[in-house]
Amino acid sequence: MRAALSSVRSVPIADADALDEIYARALLGSVAEPGDGFLGRAIDVIGAVGAATLLLESASPVDLVEALTNAGGSADLREAESGLGRWSPRLDLGAFGRALEQAARVGARLILPNDAAWPAGVDELGIHAPLGLWIRGREHALDGSSASISLVGARAATGYGEHVTMEASAGLVDRGFTVVSGGAYGIDGMAHRSALASGGTTVAFLAGGVDRFYPMGHEGLLSRIAETGAVVSELPCGAAPTKWRFLQRNRLIAAASEATVVLEAGYRSGSLNTAGHAAALGRPLGAVPGPVTSPASAGCHRLLREYDAICVTDAEQMAELVGGGPRSAASERRSPGSVSESADRGDRGDRGARGAAASPETVRVLDALSTRSPRELSDIARRCGMTPSAVMGVLGGLEAVGHVKRHPFGWLRVARS
Amino acid sequence: MRAALSSVRSVPIADADALDEIYARALLGSVAEPGDGFLGRAIDVIGAVGAATLLLESASPVDLVEALTNAGGSADLREAESGLGRWSPRLDLGAFGRALEQAARVGARLILPNDAAWPAGVDELGIHAPLGLWIRGREHALDGSSASISLVGARAATGYGEHVTMEASAGLVDRGFTVVSGGAYGIDGMAHRSALASGGTTVAFLAGGVDRFYPMGHEGLLSRIAETGAVVSELPCGAAPTKWRFLQRNRLIAAASEATVVLEAGYRSGSLNTAGHAAALGRPLGAVPGPVTSPASAGCHRLLREYDAICVTDAEQMAELVGGGPRSAASERRSPGSVSESADRGDRGDRGARGAAASPETVRVLDALSTRSPRELSDIARRCGMTPSAVMGVLGGLEAVGHVKRHPFGWLRVARS
Numbered sequence: 001m002r003a004a005l006s007s008v009r010s011v012p013i014a015d016a017d018a019l020d021e022i023y024a025r026a027l028l029g030s031v032a033e034p035g036d037g038f039l040g041r042a043i044d045v046i047g048a049v050g051a052a053t054l055l056l057e058s059a060s061p062v063d064l065v066e067a068l069t070n071a072g073g074s075a076d077l078r079e080a081e082s083g084l085g086r087w088s089p090r091l092d093l094g095a096f097g098r099a100l101e102q103a104a105r106v107g108a109r110l111i112l113p114n115d116a117a118w119p120a121g122v123d124e125l126g127i128h129a130p131l132g133l134w135i136r137g138r139e140h141a142l143d144g145s146s147a148s149i150s151l152v153g154a155r156a157a158t159g160y161g162e163h164v165t166m167e168a169s170a171g172l173v174d175r176g177f178t179v180v181s182g183g184a185y186g187i188d189g190m191a192h193r194s195a196l197a198s199g200g201t202t203v204a205f206l207a208g209g210v211d212r213f214y215p216m217g218h219e220g221l222l223s224r225i226a227e228t229g230a231v232v233s234e235l236p237c238g239a240a241p242t243k244w245r246f247l248q249r250n251r252l253i254a255a256a257s258e259a260t261v262v263l264e265a266g267y268r269s270g271s272l273n274t275a276g277h278a279a280a281l282g283r284p285l286g287a288v289p290g291p292v293t294s295p296a297s298a299g300c301h302r303l304l305r306e307y308d309a310i311c312v313t314d315a316e317q318m319a320e321l322v323g324g325g326p327r328s329a330a331s332e333r334r335s336p337g338s339v340s341e342s343a344d345r346g347d348r349g350d351r352g353a354r355g356a357a358a359s360p361e362t363v364r365v366l367d368a369l370s371t372r373s374p375r376e377l378s379d380i381a382r383r384c385g386m387t388p389s390a391v392m393g394v395l396g397g398l399e400a401v402g403h404v405k406r407h408p409f410g411w412l413r414v415a416r417s
Numbered sequence: 418m419r420a421a422l423s424s425v426r427s428v429p430i431a432d433a434d435a436l437d438e439i440y441a442r443a444l445l446g447s448v449a450e451p452g453d454g455f456l457g458r459a460i461d462v463i464g465a466v467g468a469a470t471l472l473l474e475s476a477s478p479v480d481l482v483e484a485l486t487n488a489g490g491s492a493d494l495r496e497a498e499s500g501l502g503r504w505s506p507r508l509d510l511g512a513f514g515r516a517l518e519q520a521a522r523v524g525a526r527l528i529l530p531n532d533a534a535w536p537a538g539v540d541e542l543g544i545h546a547p548l549g550l551w552i553r554g555r556e557h558a559l560d561g562s563s564a565s566i567s568l569v570g571a572r573a574a575t576g577y578g579e580h581v582t583m584e585a586s587a588g589l590v591d592r593g594f595t596v597v598s599g600g601a602y603g604i605d606g607m608a609h610r611s612a613l614a615s616g617g618t619t620v621a622f623l624a625g626g627v628d629r630f631y632p633m634g635h636e637g638l639l640s641r642i643a644e645t646g647a648v649v650s651e652l653p654c655g656a657a658p659t660k661w662r663f664l665q666r667n668r669l670i671a672a673a674s675e676a677t678v679v680l681e682a683g684y685r686s687g688s689l690n691t692a693g694h695a696a697a698l699g700r701p702l703g704a705v706p707g708p709v710t711s712p713a714s715a716g717c718h719r720l721l722r723e724y725d726a727i728c729v730t731d732a733e734q735m736a737e738l739v740g741g742g743p744r745s746a747a748s749e750r751r752s753p754g755s756v757s758e759s760a761d762r763g764d765r766g767d768r769g770a771r772g773a774a775a776s777p778e779t780v781r782v783l784d785a786l787s788t789r790s791p792r793e794l795s796d797i798a799r800r801c802g803m804t805p806s807a808v809m810g811v812l813g814g815l816e817a818v819g820h821v822k823r824h825p826f827g828w829l830r831v832a833r834s
Contacts, residue, residue, distance in 0.1 A: 085804035289706030387502035
């Protein structure tokens with residue numbers, strides 16, 4: 001294999017011993033579509049070099065089944081036929097070499113599963129994990145040294161959605177988060193832009209090769225992302241973004257970050273696909289609500305309603321999604337009773353003395369007092385329907401904090417300005 | 418007792434045999450604050466007539482404990498002292514008679530727990546259930562013959578909140594619901610007004626006597642409500658609305674309706690108190706999201722985030738809260754995977770052929786086709802990374818629905834206008 005690839009040695013390789021592994025994964029990544037589960041299983045059994053060698057040697061399906069079973073795995077002939085039937089027609093060493101040269105030209109490097117820079121979270125994709133990740137920019141942007149969160153949403157964002165995204169991304173950067181997104185117009189772009197403006201690290205996952213920034217209108221933005229953060233793809237240089245690759249790219253956004261937040265999304269937005277991946281991986285999933293009159297928020301409401309997403313309204317609540325705080329806060333929902341005493345429906349302007357923590361007895365005694373007419377204990381007790389001794393206990397506490405005062409003819413409530 | 422009350426026989430009584438029960442509950446309701454749990458327990462044991470008789474006979478706490486224990490209940494002296502200490506100072510037969518006369522004057526009638534018109538749901542309040550309900554308007558408005566739902570929210574509503582409430586209330590009336598609320602300014606008022614405008618039945622629960630409509634600015638609205646629906650309170654005529662009574666009134670709104678929806682509410686809005694009662698009673702609780710930039714929606718977002726309220730965005734979803742449909746829809750949340758294929762992040766304007774139901778294979782084959790350049794099967798297979806036979810299967814299906822067509826030189830995708 002090395003001989004066949006000798007022309008492309010210009011691609012930067014960090015570790016000479018890993019040469020074969022790198023080339024093998026790069027080659028397999030050029031023939032298989034993202035998330036090819038049978039290839040993932042084959043690599044688990046015979047390794048990437050083994051799989052690539054069989055492919056280069058034009059192995060038959062029988063050879064492949066034999067190689068897999070000899071190595072302790074299993075495969076039936078039909079899936080071996082199907083696999084080789086998918087990969088072999090795409091094997092084109094000339095094109096592969098040009099893709100590697102292009103990668104070298106744009107400064108893209110391929111990182112592999114056990115590299116220190118590898119985002120550990122994507123390994124949870126199992127046999128659907130990427131074979132490697134092509135990175136332009138800072139290789140270690142997703143090495144786990146800082147918390148990461150995905151901010152995703154519709155391309156057709158509204159001013160509201162962009163405003164909330166801007167605040168959220170800046171607030172998350174302030175809290176030390178790396179902001180992950182998909183580089184698209186709308187919410188994604190704003191998430192990246194705001195993170196950059198706040199001096200933070202941001203990472204964009206693309207659905208095509210990192211040599212050509214997509215969408216074209218974000219070429220400048222993606223270039224700036226690569227200066228301090230990273231632009232990442234599992235596809236080789238030259239690969240065009242297809243709908244299928246966008247869907248597969250979404251699984252990487254969800255898997256490479258610790259939590260995913262959908263900020264604005266239509267009812268059928270692709271962001272729901274990313275959200276679905278996050279949920280399937282057991283990652284915390286947040287959704288930002290918006291006006292129910294806005295179709296651009298319908299997808300977020302759907303996530304809240306149907307997919308048990310957590311309602312998040314600002315960067316602080318998004319940050320809580322990551323780590324122990326968030327999940328437990330959401331699952332140990334408070335007992336509904338605890339909200340009762342904070343009610344204030346009958347408030348007539350005297351909030352000051354009647355804070356959220358007021359006990360039922362306090363509420364009733366204050367109800368029975370006037371700011372102008374002093375009232376005797378028995379009168380207050382009758383008015384609030386409590387015993388005089390219970391009223392006296394409450395009055396003592398309220399007097400201590402200055403909410404009521406004694407008067408020659410009884411008790412007065414202290415007016416709050 | 419009857420002798421003492423002979424002056425107030427003018428109050429309309431439906432059933433002469435139930436006279437004592439009605440007078441007893443009316444009297445007890447005039448001395449106890451709403452939700453007095455000890456009185457509720459006493460009535461459970463010795464009946465309302467028994468409790469009222471003891472009160473009228475100036476029974477001592479020892480007498481009360483004895484009466485309760487003799488009847489198979491239990492009570493300690495301290496709670497008996499406290500109970501009588503609360504009620505006795507308020508016993509004023511003259512005032513009671515005037516309250517009944519006032520009720521007769523405004524056409525208010527008292528309905529009791531076992532009446533056909535009684536809203537069965539309030540019985541779930543147990544010992545905190547109301548002793549009776551004073552009703553102005555159509556007595557049977559809450560008799561369970563039609564589904565009921567509470568629409569509540571902040572007095573300080575925004576145009577957004579009022580708009581959503583208007584649509585929701587009208588939509589629920591269209592679906593046969595009785596709309597319950599609190600008669601307040603803002604969301605409550607809009608819920609009532611829109612229900613009336615749609616020719617529906619609406620019920621307002623007040624925190625004071627039904628002889629004086631509160632707030633004053635809603636006198637006209639509450640009068641109109643009483644024409645076709647009902648204005649209801651557990652307090653006797655003449656009773657002023659106090660903060661405590663607003664909080665207790667909220668439990669009736671939650672208990673008398675099958676589900677509660679909060680449409681707009683600040684972070685500490687009294688509507689959260691109603692929501693808390695609904696949740697405590699195990700009733701479905703909905704919250705309408707709004708812009709996270711609007712403090713008037715902060716309470717709704719809090720309900721979604723902390724109290725497991727169900728996100729509802731229109732009348733249809735609110736209607737689903739009631740009956741089997743709603744709860745199960747929310748608890749059997751769909752598997753996140755099911756959302757995946759509806760994604761469309763990489764869509765480039767050809768939604769038509771790529772509906773939400775497209776399989777992964779369909780997506781990939783369509784990705785590999787062009788609307789202008791016909792492509793051969795092997796070319797398509799290589800482009801989408803599938804075997805030719807798998808591609809052919811997909812093409813057959815797409816041809817049948819007119820999404821692709823054959824061409825002398827291969828296959829074309831059909832352009833969707």
